Amino acid sequence: MKPVVNDPQGLVVKGALHSLGYPEVVKTRVGKYLVLELDAEDEDVAGRRVEEMCRQLLCNGVIEDFSFTLAPGTS
Amino acid sequence: MRFGIAVFPGTWSDRDCAHAVALAGGEPAYLWHQDSDLRGSDCVILPGGFAHGDYLRAGAIARFAPLMEAVLDFARDGGPVLGICNGFQILCEAGLLPGALLRNDSLQFRCQPTKLLVEGASTPFLAGAVPGSTLAIPISHGEGRYYADEETLRELNSSNRVAFRYCSSSGEVGPSHNPNGSLDDIAGIVNEAGNVLGMMPHPERACEPLLGSSDGLALFTALVKGAAGLPT
Numbered sequence: 001m002k003p004v005v006n007d008p009q010g011l012v013v014k015g016a017l018h019s020l021g022y023p024e025v026v027k028t029r030v031g032k033y034l035v036l037e038l039d040a041e042d043e044d045v046a047g048r049r050v051e052e053m054c055r056q057l058l059c060n061g062v063i064e065d066f067s068f069t070l071a072p073g074t075s
Numbered sequence: 076m077r078f079g080i081a082v083f084p085g086t087w088s089d090r091d092c093a094h095a096v097a098l099a100g101g102e103p104a105y106l107w108h109q110d111s112d113l114r115g116s117d118c119v120i121l122p123g124g125f126a127h128g129d130y131l132r133a134g135a136i137a138r139f140a141p142l143m144e145a146v147l148d149f150a151r152d153g154g155p156v157l158g159i160c161n162g163f164q165i166l167c168e169a170g171l172l173p174g175a176l177l178r179n180d181s182l183q184f185r186c187q188p189t190k191l192l193v194e195g196a197s198t199p200f201l202a203g204a205v206p207g208s209t210l211a212i213p214i215s216h217g218e219g220r221y222y223a224d225e226e227t228l229r230e231l232n233s234s235n236r237v238a239f240r241y242c243s244s245s246g247e248v249g250p251s252h253n254p255n256g257s258l259d260d261i262a263g264i265v266n267e268a269g270n271v272l273g274m275m276p277h278p279e280r281a282c283e284p285l286l287g288s289s290d291g292l293a294l295f296t297a298l299v300k301g302a303a304g305l306p307t
Contacts (some may be wrong), residue, residue, distance in 0.1 A: 006256070008180045009277070020243060060132055060168065062175045063222060 076302040079116030083108040083126035092122045095279040100297035108140040118155045121162025123245030134164035156271045163273035180256025183219040192242040198269040204295040209286035212276040219275040221257035238263035
């Protein structure tokens with residue numbers, strides 16, 4: 001969620017953390033975490049494709065920002 | 076006049092919309108999401124529900140349905156399109172309307188009667204409506220908090236593109252009458268040309284006195300009368 005968008009879920013989670021004895025939490029934002037497995041030629045190609053996927057479908061640019069990391073797969 | 080009613084997997088307001096259309100004197104026709112044929116529709120309705128389970132984001136998957144390509148062309152040619160609830164979310168995801176619908180600020184699903192203040196938006200769906208009047212039309216959603224950036228909000232307000240705002244029974248607007256935390260109490264907006272209307276409340280659920288209100292019927296009859304050249 002973009003910083004300017006109000007996040008009521010984040011506020012509730014922050015309140016719960018405070019009541020559990022974590023007063024040092026000053027901000028909580030709730031987002032989405034997706035795991036994709038790709039069969040791609042190399043990291044550059046994979047990065048370009050994932051960026052495209054984020055812009056087209058995975059992220060709504062009106063309300064959300066995105067970032068991603070790439071790591072070699074196991075298979 | 077034929078109203079095409081889109082049906083996605085998870086749509087549940089399609090039959091209520093067909094009932095409302097018939098009450099208004101129109102002819103309902105269901106449009107399956109995988110078809111790209113609007114079956115000669117003169118108006119397209121994207122009804123409420125949870126298309127594709129609202130997975131990822133409400134409307135995010137539905138907007139890529141083959142039917143939506145035809146709806147986009149239809150809308151760009153000036154055809155009237157009404158998005159109700161999930162339909163409004165799909166229109167925003169598809170870029171036909173600006174902004175987005177976020178989770179209600181209460182974090183609760185809200186199913187309740189609401190009052191809507193009719194603003195001065197120019198759209199065939201509100202041809203007979205008097206600006207400043209109120210309509211009793213219920214809401215039923217978990218993600219109806221309208222959001223747009225400041226510039227878009229300014230543009231919507233200054234160009235009379237806000238169709239409805241949530242209000243009190245006497246037409247006052249304010250936080251205590253806003254059921255979901257929508258910015259500027261926005262309940263519905265239109266596109267620049269006015270032929271596309273998106274709204275979170277359900278007019279098809281307010282079409283008979285037995286349901287507590289028949290205020291919603293006016294949106295459907297306005298189109299039927301407009302097509303027949305009758306005064307609204």
